[in-house]
Amino acid sequence: MIIYGTAILAACHLLGVYIGDLLGSLIGVKANVGGVGIAMMLLIAVRVYLHKRGLMPDTTEAGVGFWAAMYIPVVVAMAAQQNVVAALKGGPVALISALGAVTLCACVIALINRTGPKNQDSTWQVGTVADET
Amino acid sequence: MEMIEHALRENPLVTAFAFVGIVMWISVHLSRYLTFGRVHGSAIAIVIGLGLAYWGGIQTGGSKGLADLKIFTGIGLMGGAMMRDFAIVATAFEVHVDEAKKAGLVGVMALLLGTLIPFVVGASVAWSMGYTDAVAMTTIGAGAVTYIVGPVTGAAIGASSDLMALSIATGLIKAIMVMVFTPALARFMGLNNPRSAMVFGGLAGTVSGVSAGLAATDRRLVPYGALVATFHTGLGCLMGPSVLFLATKAIVG
Numbered sequence: 001m002i003i004y005g006t007a008i009l010a011a012c013h014l015l016g017v018y019i020g021d022l023l024g025s026l027i028g029v030k031a032n033v034g035g036v037g038i039a040m041m042l043l044i045a046v047r048v049y050l051h052k053r054g055l056m057p058d059t060t061e062a063g064v065g066f067w068a069a070m071y072i073p074v075v076v077a078m079a080a081q082q083n084v085v086a087a088l089k090g091g092p093v094a095l096i097s098a099l100g101a102v103t104l105c106a107c108v109i110a111l112i113n114r115t116g117p118k119n120q121d122s123t124w125q126v127g128t129v130a131d132e133t
Numbered sequence: 134m135e136m137i138e139h140a141l142r143e144n145p146l147v148t149a150f151a152f153v154g155i156v157m158w159i160s161v162h163l164s165r166y167l168t169f170g171r172v173h174g175s176a177i178a179i180v181i182g183l184g185l186a187y188w189g190g191i192q193t194g195g196s197k198g199l200a201d202l203k204i205f206t207g208i209g210l211m212g213g214a215m216m217r218d219f220a221i222v223a224t225a226f227e228v229h230v231d232e233a234k235k236a237g238l239v240g241v242m243a244l245l246l247g248t249l250i251p252f253v254v255g256a257s258v259a260w261s262m263g264y265t266d267a268v269a270m271t272t273i274g275a276g277a278v279t280y281i282v283g284p285v286t287g288a289a290i291g292a293s294s295d296l297m298a299l300s301i302a303t304g305l306i307k308a309i310m311v312m313v314f315t316p317a318l319a320r321f322m323g324l325n326n327p328r329s330a331m332v333f334g335g336l337a338g339t340v341s342g343v344s345a346g347l348a349a350t351d352r353r354l355v356p357y358g359a360l361v362a363t364f365h366t367g368l369g370c371l372m373g374p375s376v377l378f379l380a381t382k383a384i385v386g
Binding site: 009010012013016017020023024027032033034035036037039040041043044047048061064065067068070071072073074075076077078079080081082083084085086087088089091092093094095096097098099100101102104105106108109110112113114 | 149150153154156157175178179180181182183185186187189190191196197198199200205208209211212213216217218219220221222223224225226227228230233239243246247250251254255257258259262264273274276277298299301302303304305306307308309310311312314318321322323324328329332333336337338340341344345348352355356359360361363364366367368370371
């Protein structure tokens with residue numbers, strides 16, 4: 001059943017966010033520490049575990065796959081509700097700080113990625129819902 | 134007409150699905166026929182979204198862009214933190230575990246640099262423009278990390294509300310820049326494999342910027358970048374009011 005997939009996804013999401021909150025309060029931060037990242041790792045672990053035991057029929061996978069495919073539309077909706085007006089009102093300090101940070105980070109990313117190992121294999125490109133686009 | 138508006142207002146989330154669908158359709162066609170596929174359809178859709186957010190903000194004077202308009206409250210739900218995180222977690226289904234493991238260490242390094250570099254840049258710019266006390270420098274510097282780290286740090290070290298607003302604005306501009314410029318800079322940054330996406334996720338920070346930027350570049354890289362980027366805010370909130378504030382204080386007195 002398709003809802004099994006969505007329910008697994010929801011359970012991982014909630015557990016991850018809970019652990020993130022717990023981690024935050026343990027180290028005394030008023031924020032969730034990596035909740036979504038932890039949820040992603042949980043989901044990966046569940047998928048690997050269920051796959052090995054053959055407990056992951058296609059319909060269950062579709063219950064997760066749909067939401068993964070909805071990702072870009074959700075991001076577009078997210079963009080449409082940003083406080084763009086406030087961002088533009090921040091003035092030169094905000095603009096220059098942001099521009100400086102983005103520029104410098106882009107250069108460091110380029111530096112790290114160019115010095116990294118070459119000849120990456122391309123197995124990561126297969127078998128994703130993104131194939132459709 | 135009133136009946137249509139009623140139908141839209143009574144079903145906000147469904148309206149949002151239909152509306153975003155139309156935006157995507159327009160964007161994909163603009164991408165194909167106007168830019169001959171050179172600019173990704175999702176990149177155009179995100180820019181349209183930001184434009185609509187600006188228009189909505191001007192119309193209503195609210196803080197949630199298009200979602201402040203009555204018939205578009207569903208956009209707020211569809212693009213809110215809950216749905217965004219739910220969809221991000223779902224993309225983890227496509228992660229190839231070996232690839233992610235290989236880049237684990239470099240991802241952590243990128244995270245640390247991604248907190249430190251924007252902070253130093255933000256704090257230095259603040260200093261050069263007359264914000265010379267440690268609290269102001271730290272708050273603006275933290276805002277350059279992400280727009281959540283800014284106010285959290287500011288609140289912890291007792292910054293005034295206009296400083297916090299400035300710090301949020303800094304983070305927002307950064308997120309918007311990452312969304313818009315990532316596809317254009319993708320080749321320069323070498324964004325073409327999971328490892329590079331994880332480096333990008335750590336250094337570019339802000340989940341919204343990273344997720345939208347990667348979505349507009351290559352949809353398959355999203356989970357790798359997001360996996361790292363979601364630790365960004367937590368790390369920033371941890372370091373901002375503590376190590377970074379104390380270091381700033383030690384330097385400027």
